[in-house]
Every structure is written in C-alpha cells, then in structure tokens.
Amino acid sequence: MADILGDRPGAGLLSGLFGVGGGTVIVPALVAFAGFDRKLAAGTSLLAIVPTSLVGTITYGLDGHVSIVTAAILAAGTVVGAQIGTWLLARMSQQFLRWAFVVFLLVVAVQLFLTIPLRDGSVEIDAGLVVGLVAVGLATGILAGLLGVGGGVIVVPAMILLFGYSDLLAKGTSLLMMIPTAVSGTVANVRRRFVSWRGGLIIGLGACATVTLGSWLARLLDPQVANWMFVAFLLFLVWKTVTEALRARRAR
Template identity: 50%
Template sequence: MGGRNEAASPSAERASAERAVERLDARGVAVLVAVGLACGILSGLFGIGGGTIIVPALVWLGLSQRHAAATSLAAIVPTSVSGVVSYALGGNVNWLAALLLAAGVVVGSQIGSMLLGRLSEVTLRWVWVVFLVFVIVQQVTFTPPRDGVLVLHVWSGVFLAALGVLTGSLAGILGIGGGAIMMPALSFVLGASDLMARGTSLLVMFPGAISGTVANWRRGIVHLKSGLIVGCCAALTAPLGTTMAGMISPRAGSLLFAAWLAFLAVRSTMTALRATRASRAA
C-alpha cells in the first residue's frame, strides 16, 4: 500500500475484522487480558487511555495499524470510566474544564475517524512514531506541579475547546485517549496539578472514545471483541494505578512514562521502516 490508502468499503473492512476475530485463539485472549491489566495500571498512574500499549499489542496479534487504532479507542471507553471514578473520589477532576474539552474532542474524533479511514498504513505507522517521540520529549523536559491550581476564564475556555478538537483528531487517528496531549496542556498552560490534569483528562476521554468508536464502527474497522476484553480488564486495575500515582512524585511519574514510550518508539520505528520498504517493493 503506497501513498494514499485505497479506501475499502465498510463491509470489506468489517469482514477483515471478523476474520481477525476468528483467528483469536487462547493465546491471543491471554495476551489481550495481560495487556488490559497492564493498561489499567498505566492508565490510572499516568492519566492516559492506554493506546500506547493497546495499539502495538493489537498490531503484534495481527491487526492492521488502522484496525488496531480503531479497536484501541473502543477499549478506552471502560478504561477511562474506571480511572476517572478513582480520581473524582479524590477531588482531582475539574468538571467545567472537562466539559469544554469534551465538546472539542467529540468534534475532533469525527475528523480523526475520517482521516483514519483515508490515510495509508505506512503513513499511520509514521504518525504513530512521531507522536511517541513528541510525548517522550514532553515527559522528559516538563514536570507538572503537585500543588497547582486550574483557574478558568474566557480565553482559557476557548483554548480548552480548541485543544479538545486537536486532541480528538489525534485520538481518532492514533487510537489513543489523548491524555498525553491534554495533561501537559492543563498543567503547563493552565497551571493544574498533575493529579488534577490526569483526572480531568480521563473524564474527557470517555465521550471522545465513544464518539470515535461509533464512527469507526460505521466504517467497519473496529475489532469489538478484542476491545472489550482489553477494556474490561483495564477497568479492573485502573484504581490501582490511581493509588500508585499519589504515591510517587510527578517527576518520577514523567520519567517512568518516558522510559516506557522510548521502548515503544524504538519498536514502532523498526516496524514502520519494514512497512515502508514493503510498500516501496510492492
């Protein structure tokens, strides 16, 4: 597949996803369960949806980058609910900021879903690599405050809505929740504490993931069975990750997340290079 992706019909895409479901043996289910449990811990710990774990795992199991991204977004729905409950009980959710972000995310997720169906497989893989590198640099260079306070006014509200559109678009393309984008913006630009930024980001992921998943399902690119296995398992362990987040310093959390992403970036770059060579040889 080179350049722009040849658009497949929703029925053809769904048939491909169904074949992937049929190939999901006991080993595949075990991998999905393990990924879900790990994803839940990291979701609560870092305030992310878990796409940085789910997408590579699904690609490794045989799904295309496109199907993996769409399926990951579906898995984020139950994951985000479990994580946000834990943060909300601790008073670490700004509901108004989440509402403004969510309004933009719902719009952006539709844009992202549309682009996901049109971009080539090779392009999607390289966009993923660039995103990982961006987040690694951000995590290493910026440490969020633990005692920050999020203050809203007119211009910050406009900023949050625009940020939501950007986040939703990238989330739709990459199959992520968007926490890696929203968290630094909430802390660095608006002064939120690291815990408030994580809790608010997780709340915003819920409507965005639902909106994107519905759009992806209509396009026939969601592997729903895998998404539900991962998401439900992640929902079980997300509260544990939330507890861990309050026990470590913001700096330690940032460096741990960056180390994990660096591993994924190396692996994803190798995969993207192989896909590029195969595309050119075709």
Template identity: 45%
Template sequence: MDHTSRPAILPLALLGALTGMLSGLFGIGGGVILVPMLVMFLGFQQRLAAGTSVAAILPAAVVGGIGYAVQGNVDWIAAVALAAGVIGGAQLGSFLLSRVPTGFLRWMFMGFLAVVVVSLWFVVPQRGDEISMSVLNAILLVVTGFITGVLSGLLGVGGGVVVVPVLMFFFGASDLVAKGTSLIMLIPGSISGTIGNARRRNVDLRAAAVLGIAASLMSPIGSVVATHIPPFWSNVAFSALLAFILVQMLLTTLRKRGK
C-alpha cells in the first residue's frame, strides 16, 4: 500500500477492536497482532505498518493501563523505570526503521514471535507474586525498557510481548501486575516512537487514529476478562494466538518468494 491508497474505516475499526481486546487481555500494545494484519489483509508495506502500529497502540495502552491500575495491578516504580529506558530506545528503533530493509524486518519479526511463543510455556507465574525492587533491579528494568523501546520502534510492537514474559520470569511479577505495568510503560514509548516515525514519514496517522480509538473502546473489557482466566491458560491462549500469526506470516512470505 502506498500513501495515496487509504483503507476503509470499517476494516480498520474492526481490526482496532480486536487489537484492543487482545491488548487488555494479554497486557500487550497489540502491535504483535496489528503489524502482520495490516500487512496481510490491508496491504500495508512492512515499514509503514510498523510505524502506524506504534501510534495506534497509545489509546489502548492508556485505557487498558487505567483498567489494570484501578484493580491495583500496576507496579508504578517498575513502570517508571521501564518507561525511562523505553523513551530512548523507541527513538533509536524508529531511526533504524527507516534504514533497515523491509525483507529483513519481516524475518526478524517472525523470529521474534517464535522466541516469545516458546518462552510463554516456561513462564507460569502465581497471582500473588510481586516484583522485589532493588537498585540492581531498577537498573535492569531501565535496560529492559531500552531494549523494548528499540524493538517497539523497529518492529512496530508495543513491547508488551517482551516486557510481560520478562517481568514474570526474571522479576517475579504476577501475570496481572506484569500486564498492567507493561501497558503503563507503553504510553511514553508509543509517544516517543510516533514522534520519530512521523518525522521520517513512516506512519499513517489517519489509520492509526481509527485503529487506536476502536482499540481503546475494547481494551478495558479485555483487562477485566484477564482477571478471570488462570495464568497457565492465559499463557496457552497467548502462545496459540502468536503461533497462528507466525504460521500465516511464514506462509505468506514463502508464497511471495516462490513467485
């Protein structure tokens, strides 16, 4: 898709609603769903899809984060530490986005999905777990945020697919606290990445607005549903969803190479 070809509002709104539901349910910005969907079904070029996704993440992250915060499922100190790293990382990621070949981005994204799918089977937290904060952990959270920000700007993912497993596995957070903290962290990352992408014309702001508004309407529902799903089955559902997307992207990529 080029900048003169604009997708209709209805498919964008439906995709945004799906993204918002999944965002609230799994604590992700939704880019891990949004980027491949924009590429496969709405004809976006990979680079433009990544930039548009980063912008669309913002409303869903704000509304979903508030939903988790109201339920007491946000570690604010961890969120601030992560956000401090995300802001700089997102700028670097958006800088690299305009310089990395599209084909490489696509394969990098698929490799990233594969790692997350596998990791989810090894990270099954308990609902009562909390993050033990120390100076070392605070520094590690900033580093995690920076790496997440780079991935966010480069791949168009909000970073929740990185942060949620990392908070559970390495920092001892419960699944709900990991999801809520992740959504709060995504807010500055989305703003920072979008500013960089807009300067480099790697974002469709009209599409991002439609996607983001629709997503923000469904995100609170997902955050409420998440509290009623056991952690193990939440991980199973998330890994199955990502595996489905990975297979679809792989098949699409192989078909294009075969032509």
C-alpha cells in the first residue's frame, strides 16, 4: 500500500491539466507497483476518481469553464454505460483488458494529435447535440466501467472534435460528468468485490491536493501544446501496458 501513496500527486495533476479522472495513471500504477490485478485496479480507480473530479470541477467552475447542462446530458448516458461496463468487466480476461486498453489509448492519441482546440469555442444546445452527447456518454460509461477510467480521455476529445467546445470548457465539464459515472460504476464494482476502499480513498483524497495545480497549468498552456503533452502521456501509457501484456504472456 505504500506504493499507492506515490500515485496521488500524479493522478490529481493529470485530472486538472487534462480533464481526466486520473484512471489512466492509477490503473497501470496499481497493477505495476501495488500488485493489484487489472479488475481490482479498475474498480479501485473509479472510487478514487470521485473526490478528485469533485475538486477539479469546483476549480474549473469558479472560472466559468463548466457546462452543467452538457454534463447532465453526458451523465445520462454514462451512468447506464458504466453498469454495462462493470458487467463486462466480470466476464473478460486480464489479457483482453490489457490490449483493449492499448487500442483505446492509441485511438484517443491519434484524435488528439490531429485536433487544434479552440480556447473560445462555444456551442448551442439543440436536439442533435443532445442525441450526440447521450451517445458519447453511453460509450464513455461502458469504457469507464470496463477499463477503470473516468471517461475524460473520451469525452474531452469528443467535445472538442465533434461538438466544437473550447478545450477548457470540455475539461471542466468532463470532470463534472465523471462524478455520477464513477459513483455508478463503483456501486456495481463493490457488489462484485472489485474495489479496495482503503486504496481508492487514499489515492482520491491525496490527488485532491494537486488537481487545482493541474487546472491552473491548463489555463496557462497553449491549447495545442496541452494536446501534444496529453498525446505524449498516452503513448507512454501504451508502452507501459504493452510491456505488461508481453511480460504476462511470457509468464504463462
């Protein structure tokens, strides 16, 4: 458990900087350093995302970079999707989850690399946007429950690429959307014994200390530079996960 303590600052910083819940660093770290299997790591990560996302939402919200209506629409899909994802989690192998995580990260990295986000992008809520956001939310929830990520690595690129949101508004709204998503997935994971309460709360509460710093850095960085930094981080996670998958295959 001592190794878990080291994950707290990184998870919080990434949450604030990129609008993600921190699961993209928590899950690999719990597997690599704390000896968790991927299912327990995914469930524990979702629990840790709750307090981290709450603090991040407040930080972005104070500057007006949160859309409550958009977050509510996304959450309508993610809450349902998270239940589907956690159901699938109980039925899939560790090795499949590793490679699914790699494919997922590569797709997001390519999307972000090709995106030039707008700092002042804005949208008008209409019927078409509502349908699109619900669909994105459903897909996000499934992957959140399955992979233990809060969904920000899906929602933020989708809001920027598909719907024209500014990068800061997308990040702040994503953090708000994650709260009901993570709570829903955690409830389902608790029933399936895929949660370490002590580990999740230690990581989540510790990450709250640095999420505000990450939010401040996000406002200072040029949006394109922030995107490239996120892509570099995702590629690092791809390398770590592929290494883990190959090591597990050789150990058979």
